[in-house]
Amino acid sequence: MLSRTILLEKKQTGFSCSIQNITEEDLLQQTGDTLIQIQYSSLNYKDALAITNTGPVVRQWPMVPGIDGVGTVIHSNSQQYQIGDNVILNGWGCGETHWGCLSQYTHLKSEWLIPLPTGISTLQAMAIGTAGYTAALCVQRIIEHGITPEQGNILITGATGGVGSVAIMLLTQLGYTITAATSKTNNTDYLQQLGVQHFIDSKTLASAGKPLQKEQWAAAIDVLGSHSLANICAQIQYGGIVTACGLAQGMDFPATVAPFILRGITLAGIDSVMAAYPKRMAAWNFLAKHLNTNQLQHIAQTISLNECPEIAQEIIKGKIKGRFIVDVNR
Known part of the structure; x- marks a missing residue:
């Protein structure tokens, strides 16, 4: 062989x-x-x-x-x-x-x-892949935190990437309103097709910002890290959550404790590489149940x-x- x-x-x-x-x-x-x-x-x-x-x-x-x-x-x-x-x-x-x-x-x-999982073909499984499975872990964590669609927009960085694309699809199916952060302004049609309602330029997050900023997002899924993650934390609504699963901008996290102790926000790290079997199965079954595979x-x-x-x-x-x-x- x-x-x-x-x-x-x-x-x-x-x-x-x-x-x-x-x-x-x-x-x-x-x-x-x-x-x-x-x-x-x-x-x-x-x-x-x-x-x-x-x-x-x-x-x-x-x-x-x-x-x-x-x-x-x-x-x-x-x-x-x-x-x-x-x-x-x-x-x-x-x-x-x-x-x-x-x-x-x-x-x-x-x-x-x-x-x-039943209901997912082998081809669809790799259309989802680690990126989509990671997105499912992020969405599950947001739901477990108690964030409901009525509480406000969910911010997603790296929106045109694999994690972002599947996260948008899942959250849209679940009734959430999505704001996509992207530098690829020529891809708004692609994102709207997936369910995005609002857009911001991800460059607005990329530089150092104030420790506390206007509360804008009920939750966020971030693949960037660095200043972008710090600014997102500074913009999360009281009691909200940020799921961090990437470091495309950088591994550093130049933030302060202000959003955590003054607004009670949560920063949740999402690891897909070494996650235990039960968590993997739960994520893939969540995808099988909630993802519109036609998309x-x-x-x-x-x-x-x-x-x-x-x-x-x-x-x-x-x-x-x-x-x-x-x-x-x-």
Whole structure:
């Protein structure tokens, strides 16, 4: 068995990204108990950083990128899954410390997997991917905090990205009013199609602001970090919540305690990479219940393994919107 794969290598001659055929023996050297035939993967920002070698994502070499995957179990030493089961992989260090899913086959630990939820196809699962699953975790946290549609607008940064797009779709289905923060003013039609009612230029959040600002948002989902996250916290209504799940602007958080002790706001960190099985299943079942899967065609397009390096460059340059499903057999 040969697996057509994106392989990232670092040698004395430098970094390389190439399409190669790797053997089953190569795959089985990766720690795991379940061999999966991948149907679809996806191309995320973290994958783009790895493929372009523009961020310190890869920690072991050589590496197969791909933090997402959906496919069929063809062998397992675990009693949790049987041959023929369709399963999803999100995170767990795949594409960083363990070979990922931008490959026709992958060898993974069964505890990293979840069964494909009823009502979601394999193609739809990768249109959602880690980005959509992260969005579900954010939306669930906002609901758990007690924020209702009547309390005001929900601000979403990085609105044209994968997390933002799925979050908009979910919140719209649940009756919330959305304000999208985006620098891509030419993509307002795309966002309105998903359900956005209001827009702000994300550049207005990007610089240092006052510790307390006008209360504008009942809650927020932020993928930017840095000054943007600090300003969002300063603008959240009394008792509101900000879910933080990204650092596209930066890892720093130049804020004060003022919004927390004077307005009682909550800053909730959202981790999708190492989340426990029950939380993953709850998020995916939430998606299966509340997401209008017909809308996924508006946010996702399917590409081949060969197209990944070029698209990865465009992702790093911030020139894309939505999601990229990777058909590993094309």
